[in-house]
Structures are given as structure tokens and as C-alpha cells.
Amino acid sequence: MNYLERRVIHGVLLLAGVSVLCFAFGVMAPGDFFDEMKLNPQISPATVAALRSQYGIDQPLPLRYGRWVESVLRGEWGYSFAYNCPVRSLLMVRAGNTLLLTTLATLLAWLIALPLGVWTANRRGRWDDRLGLAGTTLLLSVPELVIALVLLYLAVRTHALPAGGMVSVGFGGLGKQAQLIDLASHLVIPAATLVLASLPLLVRHIRASVLEVLQAPFVQAARAHGIGGARLLFRYVLPAAANPLSSLLGLSIGGLLSGSLLVEVITGWPGMGPLLLEASLARDVHVVIGAVMASTFFMIAGSMVADVLLVVLDPRVRLGST
Amino acid sequence: MRTVSGYSESATTRAQSPGAPGLLCARELTVCYASRGEPSSPALLGIDFDIAPGEIVGVLGESGSGKSTLALSILGLLPESADIAGSLVFEGKDLLRFDESAWRGIRGARIAMVFQEPGLSLSPVMRVGSQIAEVLRAHRQEGSNHRKLQVEAVLAEVGLTQVDRIYKAYSHQLSGGELQRVALSQALACRPDLIVADEPTRSLDGTRQKEMLDLLRETNRKFGCALIFITHNPGLLAGFADRVIVMYAGRIVEEGPVSRVFRRPLHPYTKGLLQLMPTSLQYAGRTRGQHLPVLPGTLTDDDHLSPGCSFASRCSARTQVCQTEFPAEVAPEKGRRVSCFNYEN
Known part of the structure; x- marks a missing residue:
């Protein structure tokens, strides 16, 4: 069995384990979706009981888990009590929205962080490195909640950008190009928040990785052979720094579905965040489990991408170090 | 202050450094x-030497004597925190006035270096052949x-x-001997005039x-490139090097042809080092339990800053004057120099 097959099997087992735990905790938590109805004097206890048995909530835990697995295998991923539809169709739309936002933000964050990290590492201890360090420290200490609120405040004050939502009212009536512009303008605030929030950590990790390679004996040896400038950076330093950075990229990918939940709720982006929040509050158990499983899947996929990248980039991993 | 004036006096009085200019x-x-802004103890203190x-x-x-700093300054690879003074003239040009791009033209092409750990001096993620090709690429415009043929x-x-x-x-697939040869081939690639080898063995x-x-030795004969061979082991120099420069605490304490220096060392430090040299003859009569000979004491920062001879604290032949004054350099015979008040004893 080769390395990749082992990793895939490992990932599937992990998913199964997470599903059991998630299901157990979700179901064992006190209260269920229909508890709120009991407070309504117009709904008789008999109706509530009938609804509970209709949805199978009165069944014992293993049986419910079995039925859930069955529905997963059918491709429905359980049933949402609140939306009265299979979880899958619900999740697909929301996950798509989240991925649009987070993929864009992650891509942007890396595109900004990579040159910034490499630059500050090369300018270690100089004024621009210190400025970068101060900037990342400042950003690191500001919670993303505050960043989002400040951006929203600015948007509301200046009316330059829509504050919340994904598209404007009457989106359907717009032309293709206008639709794209509308969508992009709605993306700015949540995406900017995510970029600003993830930037400092990325920059610091990249700077540290590059710095470590810059101090490696083989970089000094290359300099001693008269290799310098861009050639040294691109041929010697960056390929060697790619090893730790591909793990970091795996983490970035792993967070694609779960890293933006709070920001989505604050900025009103109709992604997984608001859905998960509503579902948790309403005890819409299958939706919660579905969302958690989806983000677990991304975590596992992210680390797998990182592993594959490592194999591709590092001959020591690929060929086995002696 | 004292050491500096003492030193410049010696510089003027001593004989011409051996070796053709x-x-x-x-x-x-x-x-x-x-x-952090404060100057620390000097790693090299007014070194004079010529390489023909x-x-x-x-x-x-030994470690701390400044030999690695010497190697790095010859290649202009000292860290930015280092202050360098004096002059280092290579083929009529003062290297210390060179900027980074001028240095890049010299390094690898005219002056090359072989490092201590060949395994670490090669990039782990690049094929060995490409790394040698990179050296050529840095200095020559060729297809x-x-x-690749080269x-x-x-x-x-x-x-x-x-x-x-x-x-x-890749470097991790080669043996130590192969790696060292690869490192040497990188240094040799552009046919330099001088190779600096820092403990390559x-x-x-x-x-x-x-x-x-x-x-x-063979490459030295074949290509006529000069070699500065840095080591802590005098045993490697016998029968290999033409001349030896003995360094202690950032200064040259003795210099001369290897055969003469090793036959009759003048500086107490050189004497100590040569006595430590493990030879099979010495061990033949030794019984178990006897300790290997050691040079008493260690080299400390205080020795660098002492106004007197920096070896005084470890020297068995020290006198009153050794504590207060740095010994001027003298040339007891042609082609040799030594910094010691009591070298005749």
C-alpha cells in the first residue's frame, strides 16, 4: 500500500470517527428542534409527539445514527427540520458561497503575504522589516470581529460599498457584467476582513521560514560561489522554504470552509456561517452535523494536498532520506 | 590602546612577510x-600575510582563534554586524572596497571556498549537477x-x-567522500586563482x-591555484602545506615553512599544539589509564582584550613582561616570524 492510499484510508476513518462523535454530542445535548413548540399553547402535546415520531427523534441513538448513515449513503446527508428539505441541497448552496469568499480571500492573502514575508526576511532588522513586524503585530492583536465592524462602519458612512448580503435587490434583472460587478462589490468587505485577519500569521510564518533558509549553510555556500540576487532567492532560498510553507498552505486550505464562519455572520454573507449558527440555535441537528462534516472533510483534504505538495517539492521526502 | 600601539610598532620593525608578493x-x-551597537572583542587583530x-x-x-573569520573576510561573507579594517589586496585591488556586485564577480570565479560540512553546503532540494552548473552560470555566458559537459x-x-x-x-544520496569531492568541484568549476578550504576534511x-x-594537492599542482587550508589539526599540514600560519586569539603568532616550523617550533603555543599531535609512536608505549596530553587552560574573551600576550595565561614560559605588553613580531630566520618574548628558550 503506498503513501497516498494510506493517507486516503486514514482520512476516511477520521471522517467516520468525527461523524460518530458529532452525532452523539449533537443528539445528546438537551432539547431538540420541537421543544420550542411545546411553549406554544396552540399546539397540543400530542401534535408535538406525533411530529417527533415522524422525524424519528424519539428513536434510540444508535438507530438514529444508522438512519443518518443510510441517508448519507443515499446522498441526502440527513434532513433539515427547519428547511424541510435534505441537508445536502442546503449545504451545497451555502458551501458554494463560502468557498467563493474564502478561496478568493485565501488566494489574495497568499499573494500579498508571500512577497511581503520574503521581502521582510531579506531585510531583516532594517526599518522596513521592523515596520512589517509592527504592522503584523498590530493586525494580529485586532480580532477579525473588530476589523469587520470597522470596515462595515466605513462602508455605511461612505456609501461606497454595500454593507451585507451577497447580491443587491433586483440582481436577477441585471446584465451579466453588472451582475459580476454587483457580486464583487458585495465581496469586498468580507474578503478584506478575512485577508487582513489571516495576513499577519501568514507573513510571519513565511518570514520565519525564509529567514531560516537564508541562514542555512548552503545559502552561504551559494553566495561564496558568486551566486546572488534573484537567482539565489528563486533557485536556492524559495525551493528550500517551500517545505514548511506547503504545510502552511494545507492549513489554509483546511480552513476554507470553517475559517470564515464568524465573518460571514457579521457581514451577512449567506455562507456556512449563518446557516450553522441558525441550525445550532434551532437544534436542527442534521444541518449542524453536515456542516461540521464538510469542514472536517476540507481539513483532511487540506493536509492531504500539503502532503502531496511535499512529495512533489522535496526530494528528501520523495526519495527517502538515508 | 596599548595593544594597538604595540602592534603597529611591530608592523614597522618586522621583516618582509615571506612568500613572493x-x-x-x-x-x-x-x-x-x-x-547591539557595542563593539565586542575583535575576532581578527591586525593580521598581515601574503599568499603567493x-x-x-x-x-x-583552535576554535576562537579567528581562522574562520579570516576565511569569511577573504570571501567578503562576514555578517553585516562585522566591522572590518585594514586592507586585503587581491591582484592589486583592495577587496575591502568592493561592493556586493563586485564581490559576486570575484567569489566562485577568482576566489572559491570549500566548506566544513559538504552535506550542509549543498542545497537539499536541488540536484548536485545543477548546483555545480549554477556556479558556472553565475560567471560565464554559455549554453x-x-x-553540462563542463x-x-x-x-x-x-x-x-x-x-x-x-x-x-541529491545531496542526501551521496556519501561523505563524494560530497566533499562535489564541494571541491564546485570550487574548481571556474578555475579560481585561490581556494579557501575551511576544515574540509x-x-x-x-x-x-x-x-x-x-x-x-593534485588539483593545486594541476591548475596552479593557491590554497588556504584552515585546520585545527597540525597533522594534516605535515607533508601537505608549503607554509603554516599559526593563529591565536585573532593574531598570527607564528609563521614559516611547514617543515621548519614543525621541526623547531618557536612560539610556546605552536610547541603545545605539536606536542598534542597524536602519533602512533607516542601511543605505542602508552599504557591504559594514562591521559592524553592537553594544552592547559582555554581561550577566553579576556585573552583577546588583555594588554599583554594573549597566550600568557596558558603559557608555561611566561615572564613579567608577557602580562603587560604584546610581544612584537620578530624574524629569527629568513622566511619565519614569531610573536613571543621568549621564543629562544
């Missing part, structure tokens, strides 16, 4: 590492096909037979050490 001349070379074209010069000293030729020159396998290998076992020394 030529390739590399260092005068009053001083290097200080500043830490094609000769092999051994630099002998990549031509460059790399294969230089690999053959350093005695590697399986050229194809080595060319495609340290990571090799005895047999490989001997092979490496033979190879260095």
Missing part, C-alpha cells in the same frame, strides 16, 4: 563583531548543453567516476582525509 596581501586586517600564486598555506588554530568534466577531475549518477543525485574518516588531501 602577489596574489593576496592582507595588511592590518582587523575584524570586530558589533553586538600556487602555494598551499595552512592556517592552524546549458556546454555547461560539469561532467569537472566531476571527473575531482576523481568521481560515476559522473552520471552523481550529476542526477573534518567530517571524513582517516582514509578519506588522506584521499582528500592528495586530491587537493
Whole structure:
């Protein structure tokens, strides 16, 4: 069995384990979706009981888990009590929205962080490195909640950008190009928040990785052979720094579905965040489990991408170090 | 202050440095590492030496003697925190006035270096052959096909037979001896006039050490490139180097032809080092439980800053004057110099 097959099997087992735990905790938590109805004097206890048995909530835990697995295998991923539809169709739309936002933000964050990290590492201890360090420290200490609120405040004050939502009212009536512009303008605030929030950590990790390679004996040896400038950076330093950075990229990918939940709720982006929040509050158990499983899947996929990248980039991993 | 005036006096009175003037001349070379604005103890203190074209010069000293700083300053690779003064003239040009791009033209092309740990001095994620090709690429405008042929030729020159396998290998796939040869081939690629080798045999076992020394000697004869061989082991220099420079606490304490210095060392430090040299003869009569000889004491920062002779605290022959004054350099015979008040004892 080769390395990749082992990793895939490992990932599937992990998913199964997470599903059991998630299901157990979700179901064992006190209260269920229909508890709120009991407070309504117009709904008789008999109706509530009938609804509970209709949805199978009165069944014992293993049986419910079995039925859930069955529905997963059918491709429905359980049933949402609140939306009265299979979880899958619900999740697909929301996950798509989240991925649009987070993929864009992650891509942007890396595109900004990579040159910034490499630059500050090369300018270690100089004024621009210190400025970068101060900037990342400042950003690191500001919670993303505050960043989002400040951006929203600015948007509301200046009316330059829509504050919340994904598209404007009457989106359907717009032309293709206008639709794209509308969508992009709605993306700015949540995406900017995510970029600003993830930037400092990325920059610091990249700077540290590059710095470590810059101090490696083989970089000094290359300099001693008269290799310098861009050639040294691109041929010697960056390929060697790619090893730790591909793990970091795996983490970035792993967070694609779960890293933006709070920001989505604050900025009103109709992604997984608001859905998960509503579902948790309403005890819409299958939706919660579905969302958690989806983000677990991304975590596992992210680390797998990182592993594959490592194999591709590092001959020591690929060929086995002696 | 005292040491500086004492030193410049010696510089004027001492005899002309041995070795024909030529390739590399260092005068009053001083290097200080500043830490957080405060200057720390100097790593090199007014070093004078000459390297003639094609000769092999051994630099002998223990850790902290400044020999590695010397190597790095010859290649302009000192960290930015280092202050360097004096002059370092290579083929008539003062290297210390060079900017980074001028240095880049010298490094690898005219002055090359072989590092201590060949395994660490090669990039782990790049094929060995490409790394040698990179050296050529940095200094010559040639097509990549031509460059590949040159790399294969230089690999053959350093005695590697399986050229194809080595060319495609990564550093972790090669043995210590192969790595050292690859490192040497990188240094040799552009036919430099001077190779600085910093303990290149340290990571090799005895047999490989001997092979490496033979190879260095052979390349020195074949290409006529001068060699500065830095080591802490005097045993490697006997029968290998032409001249030896003995360093202690950032200064040259003794210099001369290897055969004469080793037969009759003048400085107490050189004497101590040579007595420590483990030879099979010495051990033949030794019984178990006897300790190996050691040079008492260690080199400390105080020794660097002492107004007197920096070896005084460890010297068995020290006198009153050794504590207060640095011994001026004298030339007891042609081609030799020593910094000691009591070298005749």
C-alpha cells in the first residue's frame, strides 16, 4: 500500500470517527428542534409527539445514527427540520458561497503575504522589516470581529460599498457584467476582513521560514560561489522554504470552509456561517452535523494536498532520506 | 590602546612577510563583531600575510582563534554586524572596497571556498549537477548543453567516476567522500586563482582525509591555484602545506615553512599544539589509564582584550613582561616570524 492510499484510508476513518462523535454530542445535548413548540399553547402535546415520531427523534441513538448513515449513503446527508428539505441541497448552496469568499480571500492573502514575508526576511532588522513586524503585530492583536465592524462602519458612512448580503435587490434583472460587478462589490468587505485577519500569521510564518533558509549553510555556500540576487532567492532560498510553507498552505486550505464562519455572520454573507449558527440555535441537528462534516472533510483534504505538495517539492521526502 | 600601539610598532620593525608578493596581501586586517551597537572583542587583530600564486598555506588554530573569520573576510561573507579594517589586496585591488556586485564577480570565479560540512553546503532540494552548473552560470555566458559537459568534466577531475549518477543525485544520496569531492568541484568549476578550504576534511574518516588531501594537492599542482587550508589539526599540514600560519586569539603568532616550523617550533603555543599531535609512536608505549596530553587552560574573551600576550595565561614560559605588553613580531630566520618574548628558550 503506498503513501497516498494510506493517507486516503486514514482520512476516511477520521471522517467516520468525527461523524460518530458529532452525532452523539449533537443528539445528546438537551432539547431538540420541537421543544420550542411545546411553549406554544396552540399546539397540543400530542401534535408535538406525533411530529417527533415522524422525524424519528424519539428513536434510540444508535438507530438514529444508522438512519443518518443510510441517508448519507443515499446522498441526502440527513434532513433539515427547519428547511424541510435534505441537508445536502442546503449545504451545497451555502458551501458554494463560502468557498467563493474564502478561496478568493485565501488566494489574495497568499499573494500579498508571500512577497511581503520574503521581502521582510531579506531585510531583516532594517526599518522596513521592523515596520512589517509592527504592522503584523498590530493586525494580529485586532480580532477579525473588530476589523469587520470597522470596515462595515466605513462602508455605511461612505456609501461606497454595500454593507451585507451577497447580491443587491433586483440582481436577477441585471446584465451579466453588472451582475459580476454587483457580486464583487458585495465581496469586498468580507474578503478584506478575512485577508487582513489571516495576513499577519501568514507573513510571519513565511518570514520565519525564509529567514531560516537564508541562514542555512548552503545559502552561504551559494553566495561564496558568486551566486546572488534573484537567482539565489528563486533557485536556492524559495525551493528550500517551500517545505514548511506547503504545510502552511494545507492549513489554509483546511480552513476554507470553517475559517470564515464568524465573518460571514457579521457581514451577512449567506455562507456556512449563518446557516450553522441558525441550525445550532434551532437544534436542527442534521444541518449542524453536515456542516461540521464538510469542514472536517476540507481539513483532511487540506493536509492531504500539503502532503502531496511535499512529495512533489522535496526530494528528501520523495526519495527517502538515508 | 596599548595593544594597538604595540602592534603597529611591530608592523614597522618586522621583516618582509615571506612568500613572493602577489596574489593576496592582507595588511592590518582587523575584524570586530558589533553586538547591539557595542563593539565586542575583535575576532581578527591586525593580521598581515601574503599568499603567493600556487602555494598551499595552512592556517592552524583552535576554535576562537579567528581562522574562520579570516576565511569569511577573504570571501567578503562576514555578517553585516562585522566591522572590518585594514586592507586585503587581491591582484592589486583592495577587496575591502568592493561592493556586493563586485564581490559576486570575484567569489566562485577568482576566489572559491570549500566548506566544513559538504552535506550542509549543498542545497537539499536541488540536484548536485545543477548546483555545480549554477556556479558556472553565475560567471560565464554559455549554453546549458556546454555547461553540462563542463560539469561532467569537472566531476571527473575531482576523481568521481560515476559522473552520471552523481550529476542526477541529491545531496542526501551521496556519501561523505563524494560530497566533499562535489564541494571541491564546485570550487574548481571556474578555475579560481585561490581556494579557501575551511576544515574540509573534518567530517571524513582517516582514509578519506588522506584521499582528500592528495586530491587537493593534485588539483593545486594541476591548475596552479593557491590554497588556504584552515585546520585545527597540525597533522594534516605535515607533508601537505608549503607554509603554516599559526593563529591565536585573532593574531598570527607564528609563521614559516611547514617543515621548519614543525621541526623547531618557536612560539610556546605552536610547541603545545605539536606536542598534542597524536602519533602512533607516542601511543605505542602508552599504557591504559594514562591521559592524553592537553594544552592547559582555554581561550577566553579576556585573552583577546588583555594588554599583554594573549597566550600568557596558558603559557608555561611566561615572564613579567608577557602580562603587560604584546610581544612584537620578530624574524629569527629568513622566511619565519614569531610573536613571543621568549621564543629562544
